[in-house]
Amino acid sequence: MKNILVPLGISQNSVSIHRLQYAIDFAKELGGTVYVVQAFKELARSGSLPSVNETLKDISVTTIEEKIAQVDTKGVDLIALPLEGDLLEAIPDFNLKHSIDLIILGAESDDIKEPYYLGETSGSLVKKTEIPVLIIPENYAFKTISKVLMAIKSGHIKKQNALAPIKEILSTFNAEIKLLQVKTADFLPEDLEFQKDLAALISSYKSSENATLFQGVLEHLNENNPDLLCVFRRNRGFFGKLWEENKVLKKDFESRIPLLVLKGAN
Structure with missing residues (x-):
C-alpha cells in the first residue's frame, strides 16, 4: 500500500x-x-x-x-x-x-x-x-498490528486482488489472522468452501451462528482482542444492506478498533 x-x-x-x-x-x-x-x-x-x-x-x-x-x-x-x-x-x-x-x-x-x-x-x-x-475510531493512536480478526459469511471472494491489503499488513507487521465465519439464516453449504488465497492466510478458524455478521463480531471481539477488524463489503448480505443509505448508525454497526473494509463482490 x-x-x-x-x-x-x-x-x-x-x-x-x-x-x-x-x-x-x-x-x-x-x-x-x-x-x-x-x-x-x-x-x-x-x-x-x-x-x-x-x-x-x-x-x-x-x-x-x-x-x-x-x-x-x-x-x-x-x-x-x-x-x-x-x-x-x-x-x-x-x-x-x-x-x-x-x-x-x-x-x-x-x-x-x-x-x-x-x-x-x-x-x-x-x-x-x-x-x-x-x-x-476517534482519537485512536497507532499501534503495531499483531492480531487481526477477519469476519466473513462466505469463503468465496471473487474480486481480483481483494486480499492484497490484508496480505501486506500481515507481512509488514508479522501479524496473525483469525477467521471468524458467521453462519446466518441464509448460510449455504458452499459458503464453507474457501478461496485458496484466503485459506493460505488463516492462522486459526472459528465459526459462529448469529442473526447478523455484526452480532457474531460482537460476540467474539473480547475473546480475540484483535488490533484490527477486517470485513468484506459485498453486494449482498449484511454489509451490502448496511451501506444502502450511506450513513451507518451505531446500533447497526460500530467498531472501537480500526476497521479494514475490503471489496469482495459476490
Whole structure:
C-alpha cells in the first residue's frame, strides 16, 4: 500500500489531526506516501474574475498545509492534494490516474449522543469507491498490528486482488489472522468452501451462528482482542444492506478498533 489517501473536513465530529497522524504512522511502517485531500467547489468562470478558482485551490492547499504543520511527519512523504468538485467523484477520478491503495477515514465521535458510526460522506465513500477503506475510531493512536480478526459469511471472494491489503499488513507487521465465519439464516453449504488465497492466510478458524455478521463480531471481539477488524463489503448480505443509505448508525454497526473494509463482490 504505497499510496494512501486521507480526506479532510468530511465530518464535523471526526478529529482529522489524529486520523492524519495515524495515517502517517501507518504509512511509515509500509513505506507509503500520504495524499492529504480537501475538495473545493469550482465556481462558474467569469471574465471579470479569471483567477477565482485558482484562489479557491490555493486556499485549499493552505488549509491542508496548516493541518500537516500540526503533525509529526516522521519522514513520510505528505502531498497536499486539493481536489476540484464533489469528493465522491473526484477521488475515483484521481484513483484512475494515481492508483490509490487505501483510503483512511475517521469514525464519528464515540460520544453516546452521536448516533452515527459513519456520516453521509464517509459512508458514501465506503459504499461507492472500489478502493479499500480503513476506518479509525476517534482519537485512536497507532499501534503495531499483531492480531487481526477477519469476519466473513462466505469463503468465496471473487474480486481480483481483494486480499492484497490484508496480505501486506500481515507481512509488514508479522501479524496473525483469525477467521471468524458467521453462519446466518441464509448460510449455504458452499459458503464453507474457501478461496485458496484466503485459506493460505488463516492462522486459526472459528465459526459462529448469529442473526447478523455484526452480532457474531460482537460476540467474539473480547475473546480475540484483535488490533484490527477486517470485513468484506459485498453486494449482498449484511454489509451490502448496511451501506444502502450511506450513513451507518451505531446500533447497526460500530467498531472501537480500526476497521479494514475490503471489496469482495459476490
